[in-house]
Structure formats: structure tokens, C-alpha cells
Amino acid sequence: xxxxxxxxxxxxxxxxxxxxxxxxxxxxxxxxxxxxxxxxxxxxxxxxxxxxxxxxxxxxxxxxxxxxxxxxxxxxxxxxxxxxxxxxxxxxxxxxxxxxxxxxxxxxxxxxxxxxxxxxxxxxxxxxxxxxxxxxxxxxxxxxxxxxxxxxxxxxxxxxxxxxxxxxxxxxxxxxxxxxxxxxxxxxxxxx
Numbered sequence: 001x002x003x004x005x006x007x008x009x010x011x012x013x014x015x016x017x018x019x020x021x022x023x024x025x026x027x028x029x030x031x032x033x034x035x036x037x038x039x040x041x042x043x044x045x046x047x048x049x050x051x052x053x054x055x056x057x058x059x060x061x062x063x064x065x066x067x068x069x070x071x072x073x074x075x076x077x078x079x080x081x082x083x084x085x086x087x088x089x090x091x092x093x094x095x096x097x098x099x100x101x102x103x104x105x106x107x108x109x110x111x112x113x114x115x116x117x118x119x120x121x122x123x124x125x126x127x128x129x130x131x132x133x134x135x136x137x138x139x140x141x142x143x144x145x146x147x148x149x150x151x152x153x154x155x156x157x158x159x160x161x162x163x164x165x166x167x168x169x170x171x172x173x174x175x176x177x178x179x180x181x182x183x184x185x186x187x188x189x190x191x192x
Contacts, residue, residue: 038093038107042077045081046070059170070182073096075096092109098179103122106119116140119137121138123136126173135157
């Protein structure tokens with residue numbers, strides 16, 4: 001009988017130690033997830049992107065060329081302009097870095113009710129007048145996503161790309177050039 005009581009006490013101690021460790025781990029995750037050094041980004045559409053959008057919607061500039069150049073900061077601001085009125089997109093504080101070899105970015109996302117910093121690297125290229133997105137790396141905090149998550153993400157990007165390819169866009173892109181801190185997109189307005 002004495003041995004059973006000892007076992008129950010020991011089991012209770014193990015349970016409390018486990019609960020304490022899980023609680024400390026959860027607190028550490030919450031604390032880590034709630035902190036981000038990314039600055040706030042105002043939702044401002046780049047004037048060139050706004051003009052492109054207005055001309056696109058008017059349909060009065062068919063056959064005319066266009067050219068838009070944006071910087072890292074202007075790209076982040078335009079992303080926020082797009083995201084701000086859409087609460088279903090849980091993204092804030094985007095940061096973008098444009099280079100000739102890749103486009104990288106960081107942002108804060110709400111995942112499972114927690115605000116976490118996410119990052120990604122990829123590239124955009126033109127094929128037949130349409131942008132194609134290649135994702136190289138995605139992660140949360142400072143950890144890369146496992147290969148199976150990357151494969152699932154690229155599959156989602158490919159599905160979105162397939163949907164996009166079915167759209168009849170009123171522009172055809174003729175040039176995409178990316179430099180250190182800037183990107184230029186050129187094209188022609190066409191009929192819908």
C-alpha cells in the first residue's frame with residue numbers, strides 16, 4: 001500500500017513538472033511571437049501604380065505604352081494599400097528588398113491567433129507577357145519551412161498562377177527589370 005501512495009505522489013509531481021514546463025514553453029512562444037522589430041508601413045499606393053490602375057479601368061489608352069518604377073519602400077507601401085481594406089489578409093508591416101538576383105521580404109502575419117514574423121525569398125520573371133512567381137524560401141521567425149511545407153506553398157502559388165493565367169488582363173508586360181532597391185515594369189495597354 002505504501003508503494004502505491006509513493007507512486008501517486010511521484011506521478012502527481014511529474015504531472016505538475018510537465019504542466020509547468022509546457023506553460024513556460026507556451027509563454028516563451030507567445031512572448032517571441034508577439035515581438036517584431038519591423039516598422040509600421042503606411043498604406044500608400046504608388047502614383048505610377050495608381051495611374052496604371054486608373055488607365056486599366058478606363059479602357060481609353062489601348063495600344064499606349066506604360067512604365068512604372070517602384071522602390072523597396074514604395075512596394076511595401078503599395079502592398080499595405082492593397083491589404084489594409086481586406087481584413088481577411090492577416091498581414092502587416094511588410095518590408096521588401098529588391099535585387100537583381102531575388103526579391104525578399106518580411107512581414108507580420110496572424111497565424112493561429114498569434115502575430116508572427118514571416119519571411120520569404122523568390123523571383124518574378126516574364127513569360128509571354130505575364131509574370132511568373134518562383135518561391136525559393138519561406139519561414140516563420142528565423143526558421144525555414146520544411147520541404148513538404150515549401151512544396152505545398154509552391155503548389156498554392158502555382159494554382160493561383162493558373163487562375164491568373166485564365167484572366168484576360170488589359171495589359172501586356174513587355175519588360176521587367178529589377179535592380180538594387182528598385183523594379184521597373186513596362187508594357188502596353190490592350191483590349192479586355
